[in-house]
Amino acid sequence: MALPLAGAVTVSVLSGSAQADGGRVYCPPDGSPCRIIAEDTVTTPGQKGGDRGGSRQSGHSGGKPTCRDDSTGGAGQEVPCHLDGFGSWDSKTSCYYQLANPQPPAGDPAWEGRSPGDGAIYDAYCPNHDAGFLTQWFATPPGGAAQPVDPEVLALEAVKKMTLLGPDIASPKASGKFAVGMPVWMHINRSPNTFGPVTASASAGAVTVTATAKVSTIRWSMGDGTTVTCTKPGTPYKPAYGKRESPDCGHLYTTTSASRPGDKFTVTATSTWGIDWQGGGQSGQLTETRESQVEIAVGEVQVLG
Known part of the structure; x- marks a missing residue:
């Protein structure tokens, strides 16, 4: 200064x-x-x-x-x-x-x-x-x-208190078995810090700002060059579903991961957090992103004769 x-x-x-x-x-x-x-x-x-x-x-x-x-x-x-x-x-x-x-x-x-x-x-x-x-x-x-006092500055301080995390990927798992042409069901484990809603406040003097954050979308980069954007946490797969595709968040691989490093696809899930805040006579919106990754092997379907 x-x-x-x-x-x-x-x-x-x-x-x-x-x-x-x-x-x-x-x-x-x-x-x-x-x-x-x-x-x-x-x-x-x-x-x-x-x-x-x-x-x-x-x-x-x-x-x-x-x-x-x-x-x-x-x-x-x-x-x-x-x-x-x-x-x-x-x-x-x-x-x-x-x-x-x-x-x-x-x-x-x-x-x-x-x-x-x-x-x-x-x-x-x-x-x-x-x-x-x-x-x-x-x-x-x-x-x-x-x-x-700038209320938006306090809103950012409130966001820092939330400890927003990337998606807690439940599926696909690194230990899972995946094959070309077979549906992959993606879903995450929900918690306040990985999906929301989560609320926090920050104050300076007489001004208090309260912010609430929740995930609006999760963008899945599947590792094979394709992306899937989901607006829901996804549906867990059950054996009774057979070969059906996920109703809200799924993918179908058309190639194996054999040519990729480690013979695996790196799947990246990026969540977009929408944050609404109000206080100090003002209100507004903020956006934050967080990501998580998992590596999976995708092979050919083995047919026994």
Whole structure:
């Protein structure tokens, strides 16, 4: 991230503040480098840009609150309450905060051992701190002011919690016996993580998004150059069905697998998950895919004379 708001500047000011082109010059009383703090450009009818919104209120009524940097001593240096790209001012820590977008993945050190959705990670810009930019976890939005939350980002976090898996292939089995011209019945074992529905939620501050996922199609790549798309988990085969073809998810091989590596076809089942989410006053759809594989041998029908 660039640092357009903080840095050493040369000015003819010993302490306090003065106006500079494009912003306010602030020189800390301890002699540390001066900084240019951009003026807030948000205005309301009948008001000037200096009447700002933020987390610390001024004494006059009817106008927007005023924000001050308490670390400057005395009454505090007035600062913009919001900076585009940096977030909203928190007078307690003298930093600007905004929700990190995207949120770090599970296991990232920023979560400090917590799970995504347990609070949220915020990017901080602290003009008067040596660190400058920080990334920190908060249970609630810092400064007590709601931070912008992208519900779709939370939807993606909810999807990560679901542990969506590829199809649990029950047939064809690697140990099965398959022959050219004989019907193959494909089906999977159903579970929430392999077929759905499965539901999970993620939260950031006061916003909670809930997502529900279920498999819409399973695309079977049979290894012989053909594909079969099924909208159902498939029907298990029973000996009583004889040579009948599957009513909802089947295939008929016309060649053997003898010319393939290991004398087997690699069958790949790819599930497409349709995900509906809602929260934060919005709703939408997402799509995820997962796959599983099995290798099967297909031979010629042996006729005994």
